[in-house]
Amino acid sequence: MTRPKLPVAAGVANHGTMKSHNIATFMQTLRHHAPVSRADLSRLTGLDKKCVSLFSSELIEKGLIEEVGTLAAARGRPGCLLDFVPGRNFSIGLAIQADRVNGVLFELPGRLAAAAVHPIAAGAARREVAETVKRAAGDLAARTERVAGVGVSFPGIVDLRDGVVLTAANLSCLDNFRFRESFQDLESLYGPVRFEQSSRAAALAENWFGQGRSSDNFASVELNVGISVVMVQREELHHGPEGFVGELGHVIVQPLGRKCGCGNRGCLEAYLGESALKAGLTAMGLTEDALFLPNSLPRLTGSAQDPGEAAPLPPAVVKLLRDAGQWLGRGLGPIVNLFTPDSVVINGEIMRHADIVLPSARKELTKCCLPEKLRRTTLVASRLHYPDAMGTAALAFAEWF
């Protein structure tokens, strides 16, 4: 009798994985605390002094980090501060959206070195999209001599390993396009190419650079054409079936309510999706510009909220924003009740008016959550520009971390 094939379980630990793990914590700690001395790194990470010394010299050897000065303690020999070498640690993040490709050049430990928006013409072919992505990568790469890797994000459902777009809402031309193959030249030029789903990439960005930085357990929400949510717990994204993310947009907020594109009734998207909001504006005789800005490059400095700078909003728009907040709150209810995240970080153009939307959302949340849970959760607007592109750029460093 021949023996049946046995399924293999992965995950044996050896010296290699041990060292990788320790270097990863070294790097993460450096990223959070740079510039910092070896002694402090040892204390922060729990690694032995010898190991910290060893890792430091290896990384200095490779030119990734350097000594940047000394910090005198109250007494004793002053520490020698380590930091990432400026102009040395770049990665490129590219986010494909319905009407454009956002590209960022990202530099460790956390600088957005450059950004560019490349519009995609409506009805563009897949070939065109791929070329636009490559052009965006090339432009950004030209600004530096060495790129550690490239990350690309897609909307819709994606096979992350092979870089195949399975179904892309609003970008149906990409269906079943094999990006991995198409990007082989990119890989040879700029190092490994990693793929990620847009919302997951944005969540990763919030975790690395954004409001989820110091949080153990938060939710990242994207309000766009669709509405999605990704939970992040202990630096790890929740991982449903490959490519699927949390479809907050299709949580029912009003049983027997408005008809939604998905076929059901009362989905959040029918009230808070981009087209629902735009319909609300036109119903009031207003143009889309009252809420949505044209596809412009946001300023690289300053926060996402600029209170008092723009002209005051017409009362009808304020009403619409309050209603939007209310629906948002109702949609977030299950998330707070089921997961009690420290914070919910919300992204989307409407968050330009977070000062109106969020209080309204929070008020509604009091009606659909346990108070002890809501007390532990804060709602905040994202402060990141290009979160999806930044997230994929961070992903490109995954091999170090």
Added chain:
Amino acid sequence: MTRPKLPVAAGVANHGTMKSHNIATFMQTLRHHAPVSRADLSRLTGLDKKCVSLFSSELIEKGLIEEVGTLAAARGRPGCLLDFVPGRNFSIGLAIQADRVNGVLFELPGRLAAAAVHPIAAGAARREVAETVKRAAGDLAARTERVAGVGVSFPGIVDLRDGVVLTAANLSCLDNFRFRESFQDLESLYGPVRFEQSSRAAALAENWFGQGRSSDNFASVELNVGISVVMVQREELHHGPEGFVGELGHVIVQPLGRKCGCGNRGCLEAYLGESALKAGLTAMGLTEDALFLPNSLPRLTGSAQDPGEAAPLPPAVVKLLRDAGQWLGRGLGPIVNLFTPDSVVINGEIMRHADIVLPSARKELTKCCLPEKLRRTTLVASRLHYPDAMGTAALAFAEWF
């Protein structure tokens, strides 16, 4: 200037953690595949033959596993099968519930060796509860000579490390009771005592022995006085703030609906909680016995569903069960939409009638989920007896695994 205190990040890998990790995969694999040869263990785990040999002899030395025979291959030297030593690997799981303490004696690799139910009198003092737990542990421990550890689960919010009950719904006498201190003698008799929240313990049991065994990503739902849910992903329970679990019972299923004990309106618990169901029965002139059995010891064999054995249900009860399924479906909607679990494992006395409840729930789910997501999710009734006690018993082996 004195330096500010720096927060310490945990998680340095060393030879110890490396070996623990590898022994853990060894044990888990053994648990899933026993009896199995060293060579197969090496293939299954990916561990080197030398390591497997080493671990095996160490564990045989300790008397935890043994060689139980040989398995001839098609050709070549026959393999020598390893298995857990019967009568040697026991742990005790104790689940404190509102009206009783369930205790199980659990034996690796997965046998329920004994079970006992100890009722708690209504209005019992904390001292009495603690004594009942100790007595339950003693009775079970008397059946074997060696116990690897004890696990205890509580309803409500629990400080897991110190074993302090912060707030226990329906067991308010336990509030702020320090179990860890009270159980010190237990610890010296039967090894380390670990604490867990009931719903989390049940989820752990489903993951180890139940329907979540082969699943990468499932939800464990408890329908009792309250209604809770715990997500399990890659063998890890979702971990909100200490002691909190998913309060499915307070997800809004009917805006402006029935008043709930939490102060809000339209919570699932107001429709599907035990008291809501009982109220529904009495409103129909039926006694609770029509649905709920008295606190009896369930049989240790056979599945939780026993179709056709009992007398047919009165149509009014069937209607009530169908309605219950509908509410359940609506409550599960967000879980499917947000997390797309492989399966949702549902526990609770009402699952005795899963054949009526689940189809109804699934039907309702089609109205509140994306079809592609629902297609990937199956609803199943738990087949475990004493899931919370079993889960805490498994927890007692956590130091090996």
Added chain:
DNA sequence: ATGATTATGTTGAAAATTTCAACAAAAAAA
């Protein structure tokens, strides 16, 4: 000034564990 104290960073030896290759053992096949 000068030695004592304190903290940083380096170095070499020891310890723990995995990996690798060689080999003995046991059974079927030629």
Added chain:
DNA sequence: TTTTTTTGTTGAAATTTTCAACATAATCAT
């Protein structure tokens, strides 16, 4: 009987962490 195949053991090599000793550089006390 020899060859082949698979299992399980063994010793040496390799890798990495850990531990303790030490050189270094600053402040503090006298």
